[in-house]
Every structure is written in C-alpha cells, then in structure tokens.
Amino acid sequence: MPEEMIAIENINKKFGDTEVLKDLNGKVEKGQVICVIGPSGGGKSTFLRCLNMLEQPTSGKILFENSDLTLLNEGQINQLREKMGMVFQSFNLFSNMTVVENVKLAPVKVKKMADADAQKLAIKLLDQVGLADKADNYPASLSGGQQQRVAIARALAMNPDVMLFDEPTSALDPEMVGEVLKVMQDLANQGMTMVVVTHEMGFAKNVADEVWFMDGGVFAEKGTPEQIFEHPQNERTQDFLAKILEA
16 A cells, blocks of 8 residues: 555645635645645645745645654754755755755754765765766855756755655746756655656646646636646636746
C-alpha cells in the first residue's frame, strides 16, 4: 500500500477578509510528483507555503508523515521542515559565500555535520546538478539557471523526504529553464516525492503523476496528466489550457 507523506484536510486561508484558499483536500504519496497548475493569483504559492507552514492556515489540518503541522510549536515545525526541501522563484543564495559554502551551510549548522563530510556531500550534490566545476565560484558569477540548480542542491543537502518547488523557473530566461527542469526530472526519476507549482506545462505533462488545477483558491480539477491535458472536464481548466497552449 502506498505510503502517505502529506495529507491536506479542509485547508482554508484568509488574509483579512479575503479568502485565498477554500476547503482544500488532497494527499501526496511517497515517490509521487504532484504538479499544481493554474492562473496567477489562484492560490498556488499560498497553498505550497502552507505545506511547510511558512503560511499558517486559518483552519484545517496538514499532516506530514502523520504529524499535524498546525498543532506544532515553532521548534517542532522547524524539525519537520528539515525533511521538506523548498526551492523558491528567487534563488536566495548567500552572495558572500561560495557555491559549495552555500550548499554545506545547513548540514553543518543544523545537522552538526563535520565540515569535511559536508564538503564531500556538497560536491556530490553539485555534481548531481552538473555544477561541481563551479564549487568555488560566488553566486554572482553564475547564470540564473545555474543559481537555481545550486538552490536545488542546497535543499537536497538536508536529505529531505519531500521537495517543494514554487515556480522554480519563472525568474529564468527561456534558455535556462530546460537545465533546471532536467535536474527536477532526474530527481523525479530517482523517486523523490515532489510538489511543484509550475507554469511549465510540458514538465507537468511528462513528469507529474497527478496534476492539480487550481483557480480561485480551490482545486477545480485533479487527475493524471492525460486526463487534465487531453480530457479536462472543468470549464475553468478547459479555458486555462486553451489560453496557455495557444500561446
């Protein structure tokens, strides 16, 4: 039986009087890749940030490896966050540290890993994302795509059980998008559990196990990539895909 990593139960999120997430439900199983697609302003990033409690849901439950995150204190949440890698649109690398220093920082600081071991791990992960030769460079000397690959390596350095990606390619020039998506595809092929908010329909079509279409703070439709892209049932999904795929 598949192992459930994340369960979302009746999640609501309000900012003041504005309801941004409305009664969301879903589950993510170990090894699954879930792609969340939909128009801007539909709640996708807020939903993703709720998964690791960067945003506190107004009501509902988020179960991660059977712990309800909404009931935990900040210290307990931080411990569970170590098992959830997060990659943002902006790379958030420390500009005063080399690439390898950026990657090994968390294992040394948080996991108290010996520096030599962290160095080995960082080089291995940089090799995995195709950047071992840039280990001693500073982030400013790298392209956006390279910086985002470093950010992925940095998230992987904590050996997370789940990776969350919030539109990881949206700040990149088109020619750099492919190199980041390839790293993500490799991770998926290795069995990493992933929740990906993305505008890259090709990635969602080819890599996702399930696609969740989000609009107006609700999951309007969920299904396999084939169901969503070839036979969407919901009118909003149909409209969105017609616009996106014409572009």
